[in-house]
Amino acid sequence: MSETTVAISEREQFIATKGRRKNSLKCDADSIAGCVSQRACVYCGARVVLNPVTDAIHLVHGPVGCASYTWDIRGSLSSGSELYRNSFCTDLREQDIIFGGEKKLAKTIDELVAKHPAKLMFVYSTCIVGVIGDDLAAVCKAAALRNNLEVIPVESSGFIGNKSAGYRAACEALLKLIAPVDRAQAAASRTINYLGDFNLAGEAWIIRDYLAQMGVQINTVFTGDSTSATLKGAANASLNIVQCAGSMNYLAAQLQELYGIPYMQVSFLGIEDTAKSLRSIAAAMGGGAIRAKAEVLIRRETDRVLPYINKFREKFIGKKAAVYVGGGFKAISLIKQFREIGIEVVMIGTQTGRREEYDTIHELVAEGTVILDDANPAELERFMTSQGAHLLVGGVKERPLAYKLGLAFIDHNHDRKHPLSGYDGAVNFAQEVYSTLCSPVWKYTAGKGGG
Amino acid sequence: MENPCHMCMPMGGILALKGIEKSMVIVHGSQGCSTYMRRHIAEHFNEPVDVGSSSLNEKGTVYGGAANLRTALDNIRRVYQPKLVGVVTTCLAETIGEDVARIVKEYRQDNGIDMPIVAASTPGYGGSHNEGYWLTVRRIVETLATTTERHNKVNVIIPSMSPADIRELKRFLAAMGLDYTLCPDISDTMDQPYLPVYSKVPAGGTPVADLCRMSGAPATIELGVTIDGGVSPGKYLEDTFGVPLYRVPIPIGIENTDAFMAALESISGKKRPAAIELERGRLLDAMIDSHKYNFAGRAAIFGDPELVYAVTQACLENGIRPIVVTGDKNGNLSRLLPDNEMTSETIVLSDPDFNLVQERAGTGAANIAIGHSDGRFLTERDGIPLVRLGFPIHDRVGGQRLLSVGYTGTALFLDRITNTLLEDKYRDYRKNMFNKYFQQPKNERQRKGVAAL
Numbered sequence: 001m002s003e004t005t006v007a008i009s010e011r012e013q014f015i016a017t018k019g020r021r022k023n024s025l026k027c028d029a030d031s032i033a034g035c036v037s038q039r040a041c042v043y044c045g046a047r048v049v050l051n052p053v054t055d056a057i058h059l060v061h062g063p064v065g066c067a068s069y070t071w072d073i074r075g076s077l078s079s080g081s082e083l084y085r086n087s088f089c090t091d092l093r094e095q096d097i098i099f100g101g102e103k104k105l106a107k108t109i110d111e112l113v114a115k116h117p118a119k120l121m122f123v124y125s126t127c128i129v130g131v132i133g134d135d136l137a138a139v140c141k142a143a144a145l146r147n148n149l150e151v152i153p154v155e156s157s158g159f160i161g162n163k164s165a166g167y168r169a170a171c172e173a174l175l176k177l178i179a180p181v182d183r184a185q186a187a188a189s190r191t192i193n194y195l196g197d198f199n200l201a202g203e204a205w206i207i208r209d210y211l212a213q214m215g216v217q218i219n220t221v222f223t224g225d226s227t228s229a230t231l232k233g234a235a236n237a238s239l240n241i242v243q244c245a246g247s248m249n250y251l252a253a254q255l256q257e258l259y260g261i262p263y264m265q266v267s268f269l270g271i272e273d274t275a276k277s278l279r280s281i282a283a284a285m286g287g288g289a290i291r292a293k294a295e296v297l298i299r300r301e302t303d304r305v306l307p308y309i310n311k312f313r314e315k316f317i318g319k320k321a322a323v324y325v326g327g328g329f330k331a332i333s334l335i336k337q338f339r340e341i342g343i344e345v346v347m348i349g350t351q352t353g354r355r356e357e358y359d360t361i362h363e364l365v366a367e368g369t370v371i372l373d374d375a376n377p378a379e380l381e382r383f384m385t386s387q388g389a390h391l392l393v394g395g396v397k398e399r400p401l402a403y404k405l406g407l408a409f410i411d412h413n414h415d416r417k418h419p420l421s422g423y424d425g426a427v428n429f430a431q432e433v434y435s436t437l438c439s440p441v442w443k444y445t446a447g448k449g450g451g
Numbered sequence: 452m453e454n455p456c457h458m459c460m461p462m463g464g465i466l467a468l469k470g471i472e473k474s475m476v477i478v479h480g481s482q483g484c485s486t487y488m489r490r491h492i493a494e495h496f497n498e499p500v501d502v503g504s505s506s507l508n509e510k511g512t513v514y515g516g517a518a519n520l521r522t523a524l525d526n527i528r529r530v531y532q533p534k535l536v537g538v539v540t541t542c543l544a545e546t547i548g549e550d551v552a553r554i555v556k557e558y559r560q561d562n563g564i565d566m567p568i569v570a571a572s573t574p575g576y577g578g579s580h581n582e583g584y585w586l587t588v589r590r591i592v593e594t595l596a597t598t599t600e601r602h603n604k605v606n607v608i609i610p611s612m613s614p615a616d617i618r619e620l621k622r623f624l625a626a627m628g629l630d631y632t633l634c635p636d637i638s639d640t641m642d643q644p645y646l647p648v649y650s651k652v653p654a655g656g657t658p659v660a661d662l663c664r665m666s667g668a669p670a671t672i673e674l675g676v677t678i679d680g681g682v683s684p685g686k687y688l689e690d691t692f693g694v695p696l697y698r699v700p701i702p703i704g705i706e707n708t709d710a711f712m713a714a715l716e717s718i719s720g721k722k723r724p725a726a727i728e729l730e731r732g733r734l735l736d737a738m739i740d741s742h743k744y745n746f747a748g749r750a751a752i753f754g755d756p757e758l759v760y761a762v763t764q765a766c767l768e769n770g771i772r773p774i775v776v777t778g779d780k781n782g783n784l785s786r787l788l789p790d791n792e793m794t795s796e797t798i799v800l801s802d803p804d805f806n807l808v809q810e811r812a813g814t815g816a817a818n819i820a821i822g823h824s825d826g827r828f829l830t831e832r833d834g835i836p837l838v839r840l841g842f843p844i845h846d847r848v849g850g851q852r853l854l855s856v857g858y859t860g861t862a863l864f865l866d867r868i869t870n871t872l873l874e875d876k877y878r879d880y881r882k883n884m885f886n887k888y889f890q891q892p893k894n895e896r897q898r899k900g901v902a903a904l
Binding site for chain 1: 452453454455457458459460461462477480481482483484485486487488489490491493494496497498499500501502503504505506507508509511512519520522523524525526527529530531541542543546547574575576577579580643645649651804825
């Protein structure tokens with residue numbers, strides 16, 4: 001039960017119910033003031049995409065808070081440098097706002113480079129940098145020459161859009177880093193770039209291992225466990241595969257245009273999508289022996305994990321899920337992954353989903369499912385309750401809301417400590433659903449989570 | 452700056468405003484600020500934390516954000532029906548020169564509303580979350596307290612503390628037969644029970660009516676000795692309404708708790724009940740039980756200055772050497788800390804980054820860290836174990852349940868410290884002794900052997 005929720009009329013266009021009328025969901029718009037949006041900012045979008053570059057100095061040009069809130073925010077793992085796990089900041093103060101922050105930025109860069117040997121630095125702009133008009137590009141260029149390293153400005157002032165604009169800013173920064181190559185050479189390399197995996201809990205390593213078993217080498221990952229050197233050579237790949245579309249589709253499209261590298265969408269969430277993606281990659285890489293190896297891998301892994309998943313599946317009969325995640329592609333994968341374990345999604349929303357993704361979501365979900373863009377806690381509460389959801393998938397901010405409503409909860413956030421990709425990930429997912437949906441704790445509540 | 456030690460001003464503003472009954476907060480700025488702060492607060496308290504944003508975009512930044520703020524106020528009122536709204540600003544709003552006080556005043560006039568709106572100017576570049584907290588508490592009091600008849604509710608000005616700590620303070624006040632106004636009071640709002648019916652605006656918090664009447668209180672106890680008079684809410688009440696002010700540290704440690712109890716005794720005119728005297732005795736007993744173990748402690752203490760001050764005092768009275776103390780910008784900490792022979796090694800860092808703390812902890816051979824979750828890097832990188840205290844604690848559960856004040860709370864806190872020191876000692880004890888006394892003589896024998904040849 002919950003209190004009556006007063007809806008905000010401007011929000012109605014961002015909410016749809018499948019089957020009720022022809023769906024035309026509004027999306028990719030600015031959040032409405034006072035709506036307690038779950039979205040973060042442009043800077044955040046850029047930071048989460050670039051931060052996994054392990055041997056780079058990530059310098060926030062702005063006030064302390066922006067650096068503080070994002071210190072080690074991603075659970076990205078590294079096989080080498082740990083430099084990326086620091087939070088460097090120009091710590092702009094009142095005087096800098098009045099007189100400009102360029103000198104402080106130049107000085108900070110010099111000091112950092114002297115202390116931390118690195119080949120690459122990203123300098124992120126924050127809200128006030130955009131307002132006071134520091135010439136980020138010029139300072140970075142001069143500092144690069146002075147210190148003999150690459151200093152790449154990331155134009156991520158918070159107010160210039162939402163998180164998607166930050167993804168774009170990150171991609172622009174990465175494009176500046178990538179060294180041009182001869183197109184023919186790239187096509188002949190027979191390696192791939194894996195875009196949109198940030199190596200949370202080792203996920204990029206899992207996928208790299210699958211591809212290695214198929215005889216396919218990864219050139220670089222964007223950006224999980226990547227280095228300045230591997231990213232620089234990104235144009236040497238013959239194919240780009242994209243997991244997180246929201247953050248990386250733009251980069252993939254640009255790489256196709258600039259270097260003729262074709263790209264394809266993949267998803268390694270759930271056994272169905274994982275198998276489909278491995279087959280598509282094999283086909284794109286020439287089929288034949290690669291395809292045969294892929295089939296061996298798929299068969300072996302499916303046989304290994306299916307008994308676990310089926311066992312969990314039996315426990316989930318009649319359960320309904322609500323999903324509220326960052327990007328549209330993850331939302332789509334989750335609908336399918338829930339089906340694999342016998343759970344229907346009854347409410348689904350994203351922070352930054354795009355038109356075509358919402359169209360796909362609309363096709364996939366059952367009649368009566370509520371679809372919403374840029375939702376707020378009041379709406380999440382209202383629809384989870386009215387749709388009879390037993391569990392919610394979301395991030396840190398949504399977790400306490402689910403628990404207070406007596407619902408189970410699945411973390412799909414940056415700092416989870418278990419992988420959700422590939423076959424191990426599929427088992428982890430089912431197990432996590434089990435651990436929360438079937439917890440004895442719901443015996444003592446109003447009985448919604450355990451149902 | 453390498454690895455910040457603190458957060459920004461509006462964060463403190465949100466924390467303060469969350470302790471007011473049926474209040475909502477709007478962060479005037481771009482969307483991300485409120486989201487980041489909500490995430491941190493949600494992780495620490497494990498509670499839903501709804502905070503509005505005026506969602507300033509490019510247009511609002513160029514032409515002024517008044518329209519956005521007004522829309523935000525409309526929407527927040529409609530969905531949450533708050534009794535009070537706090538508006539805190541961000542870097543962005545301050546840089547483009549938003550006059551929030553004026554916008555808010557006009558909004559109230561235009562809409563003919565009685566609901567108070569507290570405006571606090573909290574630019575992110577202007578200071579830390581600690582400064583934002585105190586400034587906002589001051590603004591709350593300035594905005595609401597008006598001349599009123601005298602009554603018997605004692606004002607207690609609360610620094611950033613855990614809900615469990617605030618509940619403990621209430622227990623003391625009740626035990627002394629005192630009626631009170633805690634400002635602010637997050638003990639219920641940020642530590643809600645699970646209930647069959649969920650409420651978007653959690654129950655609890657300081658009643659707005661009580662805030663209005665703080666001016667008629669018999670006294671103010673302010674748990675804030677590190678703040679300047681210009682931001683002290685208690686000083687404002689004293690200067691403006693003549694409410695006598697008692698400034699005491701957070702009651703962590705026996706002396707600080709004694710000081711708090713002495714203030715309560717002085718205001719109530721009553722002696723403390725026997726039950727509390729027994730609690731004090733148990734704390735002393737605990738201090739004796741663990742004093743030799745604690746003597747091995749060399750502590751890096753960091754976090755909000757007020758908490759750091761109290762914790763440092765508690766460490767000193769237990770023989771734990773504070774090696775690094777970090778916190779304030781205004782230098783009050785170093786002036787306040789006693790000139791104790793054990794503090795000869797103490798370094799008070801003002802406005803440091805975490806790297807400096809780490810560096811000093813290393814050179815000072817600190818073997819325990821006391822502070823918020825960012826101290827986990829001291830553990831991860833230098834093997835210094837961390838006793839979590841303060842805000843934010845985002846890598847463990849139960850930040851809201853940590854009890855560290857009063858005689859009983861201090862004993863619990865002390866046990867956490869002592870047991871951490873013991874765990875550290877025992878971890879490598881066998882290996883260390885083996886290396887020191889078994890390997891070494893053997894090596895000496897070998898050396899002797901070589902010499903004899």
